[in-house]
Amino acid sequence: MKIQRNKYINSYVAGFFLGLLIIAAYYFAGEGLGSSGGYRDVAIGVINTVAPEYAHQNAFVAPHVNSDEGPMHTWLVYELLGVIFGALISAAIFGRLKWTIGKAPHITNKKRLYLALIGGVLWGIGTQLGRGCTSGLVLSGMAVNSLSGYIGLIAIFGFGFLFAFIFRKLWINTKN
């Protein structure tokens, strides 16, 4: 039996270059690599366009809509546009550019999509309450030794392991 071990690039090499990108982000922009902050900026941009008066009243949104350039004109949004292009380039190079649904074989497509939606909603709430996600809060926080990053690490992965056990039937076929 031949196991494909060359499908993805070496994990340590990928991690090393990812680390260099974090250093570059801090060196040039003074920002960490983030994701959920960019999502937030886009959401705020939409609210500011649709309902500008509400945007100035909401205590969460208001601090972001005072600049002249608009709430979507941020470093994180441009970085996320880059993420989309970068992933597209990699998927094209390695021949993985196709419409699929990623799931364990025993889960139906419909179930997977419902779960993806619920999971996304939880992330939307969790990131705004917890002040960042796996990249902006944890990875970039750890890079500068911020206590916040380590609390995020323990919370996301610690509770992740707990919930993984509870919901193990979503990912592993427990009959094996």
Next chain:
Amino acid sequence: MGPLYPQELLNPEYNLLIGFLIGIGFGFLLEAAGFTNTRKLAGVFYGYDATVIKVFFTAAMTALIGLFILHNMGIIDVTLTFYPKTFWIPTLIGGAIMGLGFIIGGFCPGTSLSAAASGKIDAWVFISGVFIGILGFIFTYDFIWEGLRKAGKMGKIDIAQWIGIKEGLFIFLLTIITVISFIVFQKWQDSWTKKMDKSDLDDLGL
């Protein structure tokens, strides 16, 4: 001396362009390392795939050690960067919600964006969910979340100083923990590899 943009040593347009270029690298690496494959991401929680642990902690340690050296050489002043303030209560609760979201949804915000770009339909649905969640959070912020989000404020806290040890010692200890975790997760993965079907292994590209 860095960081350049906060000290106005880099004009705003170039700063955004560099952000875009760094993003390209970020997205490329996430896809190339297998982070658009939900089964690989979930694998870290069940032990059948150690990719997340390896990539994530190699990145964290590279950046941590690199920035520590550059800071001490006077090439970058970390205190001038966007240094995350610690609010331990909302981060702990938000982190738990994110942990649940990870298991239910199979992605996190960054990986879902890469996955969507490579054609994963579930990632598009996940991203829609993230926006619904953020909008729901914003609309209910004033009467549900505001107090909780500002609770447990500690300011800009360095974990080594908080524990009460030297930064270099903390990084050294963390490096040892990281290496041990690589070995443990690799062994856990190997124990799964023996009993998994070929189709599963092909799917994971272990």
